[in-house]
Amino acid sequence: MSEPRPADLEVSAPKPAFWRNLSFVWAVPVLALVVSLGIAWQNIANRGVLIEITFPSASGLVAGESTVRYREVAIGKVEQVTFTPDLAKVLVRARIDRDVAPFLDEDARFWVVSPKVSARGITGLSTVLSGVYIEGAWDQEPGTQTFAFQGGDGPPLVQPGREGKRITLLTHDGSLISEGAPVFFHGIEVGRLEKPRLTVSSDAIIVDAFIEAPHDRRLTTATRFWDTSGFEVSLSGAGLSVNFDSLASLVSGGVEFDALYEGGRAIGPGHVFNVYADEAEARKSLVTRTSSATVTIAAEFGESVSGLEAGAEVRYGGLQVGEVTAISARVQDTDQGPVVRLMANLAIDPERLGLPAGSGEAETLDFFEAAVEKGLRARLGTTSLFNAALVVELVEMPEADPARFDRAADPAPVIPSVKSDLPDFTATAQGVFERINALPVEELIDQAIRTMASIEAVASSDGVRSAPDAVVALLEDARALVNDEATRALPGELRATVADLRAALQELKDGGAVANLASALEQADTIASNLSESSAEFPALVADLRAVAQKANALKAEDLVAAATRVLDSADKVIDSDAARELPPALNGALDEVRATLSELREGGAVENANATMASARDAADAVARATERLPELSDRLNQLVSRAEGLLSAYGQRSEFNDETLAALREVRTAARAVAQLARAIERNPNSLLTGR
Amino acid sequence: MEDARGTPAILTARRAGLVGCTRCGRVHSPRESTCRRCGSALTSRDGASLQRVWAWLMAGMIAYVPAMTFPMLMTTTLGQQQENTIVGGAIHLFDEGSYFVALIVFVASVLIPISKFIAIGYLALSVRSSVVIRGHGRQRLYHVVEFIGRWSMIDVFVVAILSSLVRFGFTATITPGIAALSFALSVAFTMLSAQSFDPRMIWDAYEDDDT
Incomplete structure (x- = not known):
């Protein structure tokens, strides 16, 4: 059928090499992979x-x-x-x-x-x-x-990397300090506290604090901390003051610090500081807390040391140079048998005493030895009028009995002491005032009142007849009495006394011791109470006088003269009586005593121990004030009497000798009345001035 | 292949000794290297096609990994920064009750891309080896993949719109994350992969059967 065909030629192209055949598109996934891996790696690497x-x-x-x-x-x-x-x-x-x-x-x-x-x-x-x-x-x-x-839970108080210094504070009261409480320096917050905690071994409380730079440079061995928690109410001579640092410290507590003396050494971290209750205590602590430098001596006292406590100041010329560290009793054998001597150990800071810095025990004791030779003695003194606390004063008494600084005594060298003289002063002052108290002022006043009553009786009798001579004589006597230097001096004396009192008080005040005033006032109290009793009698006397004057006014002249003759005779007798004559000298004597006392007070300069008499002094001032309330009345009545007498005498009309004499007498009386009024005013002002010092 | 056997033998261009232009459809003799009408390159079968398919597909899959793991959106609201991955965002939306939106996000950014990877991979494999689905089914699958590819960009659009609209400084700010870029790249690579596939290869197997 069909002609045979050759088999189809199997043509196969040579198999291309794998790489040659590879498409360039493959670069894309490779690139994507690289980029993805790169991103992933970077992400993981940067993940943190x-x-x-x-x-x-x-x-x-x-x-x-x-x-x-x-x-x-x-x-x-x-x-x-x-x-x-x-x-x-x-x-x-x-x-x-x-x-x-x-x-x-x-x-x-x-x-x-x-x-x-x-x-x-x-x-x-x-x-x-x-x-x-x-x-x-x-x-x-x-x-x-x-x-x-x-x-x-919250930020740490000490943040790492912040400049500053960490210290530890030691306190005994944790209730006022809380975590985060501020630390102040002159009111500026410079740090914070951490949580307070109890120490394991004791009941002390320790709290760490952090002081920020640059304020931590202020922390030295001279630094003291004190509590500023809450608020502080203090009542002092300057009045009532309420103090608190800040609202924060009011709520959460706080501590303040300051360098209390120059020249502290720098501290390392973790230094332990005490926290004192307040600034005053912190300052007071200075002497004992620098104990490395103090020198201990002892002082023996033969009298009660009641009121002297450990921690009491030791003063030299008013400046604190140390403090009492201990008080003890010690039996000492003397010639009269064993005697208990009270001993106080005194820690003395040589630097405060004025010795050169770095003075040791030997230099300090040398100083004391020499100073005691010259009469340096230890003596107890009071801190103030208002409390019974005692301090030890180092005083220089060149006339003191010679004594020796017993350097070899055990346990500490003994500095001789003298008896503090303040109690004696009180005794003498009281004696003076007791004598003033004993003066027969009351009897005198009684006698005067009786005299006036008899004058009144005489004046009211019908037998009062004209007796000008006798009246003249009487008036002469009266004038003599009034003119008598003693009588005249009386108001002046009183004024002088007041002035003296005032001067004394001024001095006392200047001396910083109101105590003197107090003691004077206590004595003045006694006088004033007498004065007030006697001046209470004055109105009666004046009333009697007025009655006399009225009756005299009503009398016929002849009757008046006759009666007056008799009255004045008897008055003459009264005036001539020893009691009446002795009155001015007695008063003068009393006032002299007062003045003497005051001058003693002044001269003695011993002022401190009078606070015990303060209370009675106030009563005295009150009594003086009460008494003086009646004095203006007295002077008014005297004035009235004078004006009535003048009226009576003007009825006589002619400027007879009698009249002149009477007027002169009345002028004298008026002068006396004015003096009394002045005195009254002076005394009236004085009680206030005595108390206020102004 | 069952149905392919049943069909009468079809004269294909290759069997007729001709080459068809894939763009304009004009038929040329195999000697021609370019289309005389539209000028595009003429090949009977693109030998490198499968390579390109695989290359783009792998690039797409690689890009898909960071797209899933890195944050897609960085939302800053009142000083608070929040980073959301795609899946995390979808879960977040789902938790908040926006089921529909969550579903859209999930389908568009998870379901579809992964399905595409699988589909393209299957198509590429089926050219060389035995296949289960008939040629028509695979042809349909290819068209669906090609069509749906562009819609996968919906996530990227949302991110682009949000990050350009929501810029209120401290109150609210949205910035795109690495995942947005990766996802866009992944979608693009997948589309290129699908385009690189020569659907004519689906049918070559049947042609061989016929001969």
Whole structure:
């Protein structure tokens, strides 16, 4: 059929080489793979370091959202929030940027930042919008990298990497100090307290504090801390003062510090400071707390040391140079048998005593030895009028009995003491006033009243007749009496006394011791009470006088003269009587005594121990005031008497000798009345001035 | 192939010694290297076609991995930054109750791309080895893959629109993540892979049977 055909030629192209046949498109998946792997590798490489932080609770932390920040810059993110295997704590796993991770060594601190309102202000307000985040703090030195951390609820008081000094404070009252309480320096907050904790061995409380740089340079061995918690109310001579540092310290407590003397040495970290109750105590502590430098001596006292306590000041010229460290009694054998001597140990700070810095015990004792030779003695003194606490004063008494500084005494060298003189002063002053008290003022007044009554009786009798001569004589006597220097001097004396009192008080006040005033006033009280009793009698006397004058007015001249003659005779007798004559000198004597007493007070300069008399002094002043209330009345009545007498005498009309004499006498009386009025005013003013010092 | 056997023998261009232009359809003699009408290259069968298919497909699959694992959207709301991967976003939407949107996102960005990988891979494999689906079915599958390819870009569009619209500074800001780029690339690579496939190869197996 069909012619045979050759078989189809099997033509097969030579198999192309695998690589030649390969399409260039294969570059695309290779490139994609490289890029993908590159991205993945970069992602894993930059993924950061996974760390674990354990928190007591994870309030508001959200896995995948909450950030970890350092100085408010996000450096990582929370990846997982879970529990520790025992469910005791919350375990937060967070990824931290790779370049930051090397800084996370064991001193890194983490805490949860959430909004907080406290006495110290509002913090973490930004987290209201952005959500809670974890803040970290660490120093600027990369250390051994750590991956597990303990987180806190709030920022640590001492943030790692912050300059400053960490110190430890020791206190006994933890109730006023709380965690985070501020530390002040002159009212400026320079640090914070950490959580107070009890020491294991005792009931003391220690609290770490961190003082920020550069304020930590102020911490030296001279630094003292004291509590400024709450507020302080003090009542003193300057009035009532309420003191508190800041609202924060009012609520959460706080401590303040200051360098209390120059030249403290720098301290190392971890130095332990005591916290004193207040600034005054901190300052007081200085002497004993620098005990390395103090020199202990002893003083023996032969009198009661009631009121002297350990811690009492030792003063030299009013400046505190040390303090009493102990008081003890010791039996001493003397010629009169065993005697109990009371001993006070005194810690003396040589530097405060004025000895050159660095003076040791030997130099100090040398000083005392020399000073005792010249009359340096220990003496008890009072701190103030208002309390019975005693201090030891080192006084120089060149006239004191020679004594020796017993340097070899055991346990401490003994400085000789002198008896404090204040109790003696009180005794003498009281004696003076007792004598004044004993003066026969009352009898004198009684006698005067009786005289006046008899004058009245005489004047009212019909037998009073004209007796000009006798009247003249009487008036002359009366004038003589009035003119008598003693009588005249009386108001002046009184005034002088008052002036003296005032001067004395001024001096006492200047001396800073109101006590003198008090003692003077107590004595014045005695006088004043006498005065008040006697001046109470004056109105009666005056009334009698007035009655006499009235009756005289009503009399006919002849009757008057006759009666007056007799009256004046008897009056003359009265006036001539020893009692009447002795009155002015007696008063003068009494006043001289007072003045002498006052000058003694002044000269003695011994003022401190008079506070015991203060209370009675006030009563005295009151009595003086009460008494003086009656004095104006007395002078008024004297004035009235004078005017009535003048009226009576003007009825005689002519300028007879009698008349002249009478007028002269009346002028004298009026002068006397004026003097009395002046005295009254002076005394009236004085009680106030005595008390107020103005 | 059962149905192919049943069909009467068809005269194909290759059997007739001719080459058809894939673009304009004009038939040329095998000697021609370019179409005289439209100027496109003429090949009876593209030998490198399968290579290109595989290459693009693998590139698409590689790009798909970061598209799934890296965040697609980075949302910053009031200082809080949130990163969402595609699947994470879909789950988030589902949790919030937006089931429909979640379904769309899931279908467009997970179901369809993965189906395409499988479909293209199957088509490429079926050219050389025994196949289960008939030629018409595979032809239909190819058309579906080619058609649906462009719609996979819906995710990328959403990200592009969101990140350009939502720029309110601190209040709310959306920025595209690495995954957006990867996903776009993956879709593009897959489309190229589908286009590289020469559907004529589906039928060559039957032609051999006929001869």
